[in-house]
Amino acid sequence: MDNLNSNIIEKIYNSYISFPWYPGQRDIKNPEVHNIRNNAITRFKELGFPEMKDEDWRYTNPKDFYKGIPSGITPKGLSIPTKVKSSRDKNAFLTPDLSPAYAGMEMDNIVVNINGNFSEDFSSLKNIPRGVIVKDFKKAIEENPEIINTYFSKLANYKTESFTALNTAFANCGIFIYIPSNVIIDKPLALLHFSGSDNQDVLLQPRSLIIVENNSTLSIVESRYSLNNFNSNTINKKNIVFTNHVSEIYLKENSSLHHYKEHNENDNCLHLGNTYVKQEKFSKYKSFNICWGGKIQRSNINTVLGGEGCECYLKGLYLLDGNRHIDIRTVVDHAVPNCSSDELYKGIMAGESTGVFNGKIIVRKDAQKTVAYQSNKNLLLSDKAVINSKPQLEIFADDVKCSHGATTGRLDKDEVFYLRSRGISKKEAENLLTYAFASEIITDIDNSLLREYLEAELHKKITLSTLT
Amino acid sequence: MLQIKNLKAGIADISNTGFSGLKSDKPERTTKEILKGINLEIKKGETHAIMGPNGSGKSTLASVLTGKEGYEVISGEVLYKGINLLELAPEERAREGMFLAFQYPVEIPGVSNANFLKTAVNEIRKSKGLDPISSVNFLKMMKEKAALVELESEFTTRYVNVGFSGGEKKRNEIFQLAMLEPELAILDETDSGLDIDALKIVSSGVNKLRNKNNAFLVITHYQRLLNYIVPDFVHVMFDGKIIRSGDKELALHLEEYGYDWAKENNKK
Numbered sequence: 001m002d003n004l005n006s007n008i009i010e011k012i013y014n015s016y017i018s019f020p021w022y023p024g025q026r027d028i029k030n031p032e033v034h035n036i037r038n039n040a041i042t043r044f045k046e047l048g049f050p051e052m053k054d055e056d057w058r059y060t061n062p063k064d065f066y067k068g069i070p071s072g073i074t075p076k077g078l079s080i081p082t083k084v085k086s087s088r089d090k091n092a093f094l095t096p097d098l099s100p101a102y103a104g105m106e107m108d109n110i111v112v113n114i115n116g117n118f119s120e121d122f123s124s125l126k127n128i129p130r131g132v133i134v135k136d137f138k139k140a141i142e143e144n145p146e147i148i149n150t151y152f153s154k155l156a157n158y159k160t161e162s163f164t165a166l167n168t169a170f171a172n173c174g175i176f177i178y179i180p181s182n183v184i185i186d187k188p189l190a191l192l193h194f195s196g197s198d199n200q201d202v203l204l205q206p207r208s209l210i211i212v213e214n215n216s217t218l219s220i221v222e223s224r225y226s227l228n229n230f231n232s233n234t235i236n237k238k239n240i241v242f243t244n245h246v247s248e249i250y251l252k253e254n255s256s257l258h259h260y261k262e263h264n265e266n267d268n269c270l271h272l273g274n275t276y277v278k279q280e281k282f283s284k285y286k287s288f289n290i291c292w293g294g295k296i297q298r299s300n301i302n303t304v305l306g307g308e309g310c311e312c313y314l315k316g317l318y319l320l321d322g323n324r325h326i327d328i329r330t331v332v333d334h335a336v337p338n339c340s341s342d343e344l345y346k347g348i349m350a351g352e353s354t355g356v357f358n359g360k361i362i363v364r365k366d367a368q369k370t371v372a373y374q375s376n377k378n379l380l381l382s383d384k385a386v387i388n389s390k391p392q393l394e395i396f397a398d399d400v401k402c403s404h405g406a407t408t409g410r411l412d413k414d415e416v417f418y419l420r421s422r423g424i425s426k427k428e429a430e431n432l433l434t435y436a437f438a439s440e441i442i443t444d445i446d447n448s449l450l451r452e453y454l455e456a457e458l459h460k461k462i463t464l465s466t467l468t
Numbered sequence: 469m470l471q472i473k474n475l476k477a478g479i480a481d482i483s484n485t486g487f488s489g490l491k492s493d494k495p496e497r498t499t500k501e502i503l504k505g506i507n508l509e510i511k512k513g514e515t516h517a518i519m520g521p522n523g524s525g526k527s528t529l530a531s532v533l534t535g536k537e538g539y540e541v542i543s544g545e546v547l548y549k550g551i552n553l554l555e556l557a558p559e560e561r562a563r564e565g566m567f568l569a570f571q572y573p574v575e576i577p578g579v580s581n582a583n584f585l586k587t588a589v590n591e592i593r594k595s596k597g598l599d600p601i602s603s604v605n606f607l608k609m610m611k612e613k614a615a616l617v618e619l620e621s622e623f624t625t626r627y628v629n630v631g632f633s634g635g636e637k638k639r640n641e642i643f644q645l646a647m648l649e650p651e652l653a654i655l656d657e658t659d660s661g662l663d664i665d666a667l668k669i670v671s672s673g674v675n676k677l678r679n680k681n682n683a684f685l686v687i688t689h690y691q692r693l694l695n696y697i698v699p700d701f702v703h704v705m706f707d708g709k710i711i712r713s714g715d716k717e718l719a720l721h722l723e724e725y726g727y728d729w730a731k732e733n734n735k736k
Contacts, residue, residue: 412574423588423595426559429559432583432587
């Protein structure tokens with residue numbers, strides 16, 4: 001472990017023990033959560049931050065994430081900037097394009113998180129069926145201890161994942177969603193995360209816990225944006241926002257979750273997300289992971305198919321330019337027989353962007369009749385862009401249907417010529433083909449309003465950016 | 469409309485591999501000459517056919533005229549409507565009214581026929597200073613032109629050529645021709661891979677589009693197509709040159725006596 005690593009760990013540990021919630025310093029409302037936090041900080045101290053020599057971090061330097069962790073980190077997130085709080089026109093700080101998009105979707109339930117804080121002012125929860133809970137995670141710790149203590153940190157692996165340990169130690173703000181049995185929620189629930197700082201680098205560590213009980217259905221649109229006009233107002237200094245996010249998702253028997261994620265932050269944002277999903281019998285998890293923002297992003301999705309008849313779809317699209325970096329890691333663990341999984345990630349890499357795709361399918365010894373597909377396709381638009389793709393299959397059962405593969409290529413010259421021969425300019429032809437490549441992911445989205453929003457956004461990204 | 473003067477051209481051949489297969493430091497750029505001095509003039513309202521055996525340079529001529537990457541002109545000139553054609557980018561040639569019906573139309577997954585053609589029509593209109601076509605007029609136009617080659621209207625929402633049969637791909641080429649209304653259309657072996665019914669549909673589509681203001685250059689191996697698209701002139705191409713020109717009777721002679729006859733006849 002090098003010096004920087006151990007210095008920062010020391011700093012973080014000192015921050016931790018100086019909190020009022022440290023044992024003996026305050027009445028503790030939920031001692032079980034505190035025990036877990038204490039175990040997590042101890043484990044984090046032992047683990048330290050990962051290093052590039054670790055196989056999982058070969059192509060992404062963990063230091064890029066942790067080197068800027070400020071001293072005196074807090075579990076509170078950064079408070080909502082006064083500028084935003086006191087502004088009469090609150091929406092002015094939210095990305096302008098966003099409001100029409102979500103208004104168009106006629107969402108009844110919108111949760112707005114600003115710098116990790118659940119914002120009551122911006123959120124609107126108009127149509128929450130009886131028994132459904134949507135609230136700030138820190139409130140849930142105190143108000144719903146029976147559910148929290150059953151699920152919190154039972155899935156997220158802080159024993160081996162150091163960033164998960166770090167998040168767990170400081171787990172406080174975030175979002176808690178509980179859907180009781182037999183509830184169908186038609187319209188998607190929007191979770192909008194905004195971040196930005198105009199005076200210091202920040203570390204945000206939101207925590208999400210989502211439980212969908214038997215026979216219930218939920219759909220979530222989770223988007224990340226930068227606070228508008230924020231960093232650009234600060235002269236000569238760009239404050240880094242590093243979000244270290246952990247989500248735990250429990251899908252009970254015959255439940256279903258559509259989980260749409262969109263990353264649309266600016267270049268000052270670093271994001272590290274660890275999502276842990278546990279599926280029970282006949283449950284369905286459908287994840288769309290659209291990444292076209294942020295400077296450095298690492299997205300880990302771990303799903304355990306733990307009951308027969310589960311279906312798991314992991315669809316993703318990343319579109320990078322400049323010198324952005326992305327690291328996608330997925331693990332689909334077929335633990336029992338008769339489950340199916342289907343994964344497709346497509347990437348468009350331009351400029352000097354770099355990327356990693358590391359997908360693993362595990363089929364355990366008992367998981368006969370598993371059907372598992374995985375594919376990663378990349379389009380390189382420049383000579384300098386780099387993608388490291390590593391699809392993996394680990395099969396211990398003998399009666400399964402599995403396939404995996406990866407392709408990386410450029411735009412097809414014959415296709416470009418065909419379009420040009422019809423009067424379409426070279427640039428427009430390349431844009432059309434790039435759009436076509438990416439749209440395969442988006443056309444698969446059931447919700448037509450969301451699909452149209454993402455199609456328009458994709459079109460904008462391709463035509464306005466310096467992709468080629 | 470089109471004047472080709474002593475055109476010599478070929479494939480840019482970058483031979484940068486030594487016997488070991490490794491890249492050498494300085495790739496040598498050479499051009500393999502395929503067209504060895506073509507002379508041809510096409511006027512408005514005319515239909516010309518170019519026949520010739522495999523490897524005679526017919527498709528290379530089509531590629532050079534439409535500006536495909538990888539082909540290089542060694543010498544000679546091509547004037548199209550008085551403009552130096554060879555200086556124009558492929559899209560500029562198309563906007564000036566040139567069209568190539570491909571021998572092997574490519575499949576483009578993710579791009580629908582309608583979206584593709586609307587983009588093309590509007591880019592051409594834009595180059596002429598016209599406003600984009602309205603959706604209503606565009607749909608009307610598509611319906612009308614699709615009927616020319618008996619394509620079902622549902623095909624417009626399908627991706628360009630994806631999952632099309634050989635015949636459908638060729639019909640789609642003629643449909644595009646109808647949509648873009650070019651002044652000079654080059655049909656590159658449009659008859660290859662067509663059964664007799666499809667051949668009739670395609671030919672009748674082309675015939676309906678012929679008028680006194682446009683011209684066609686039909687490239688084919690076989691005389692059969694010329695029974696349906698009757699040319700004003702027939703040229704025989706061999707080893708990169710036009711070795712014989714005549715009227716439609718020439719095609720019949722060729723069919724009967726083969727290309728050897730044309731070669732020998734040329735020598736005399």
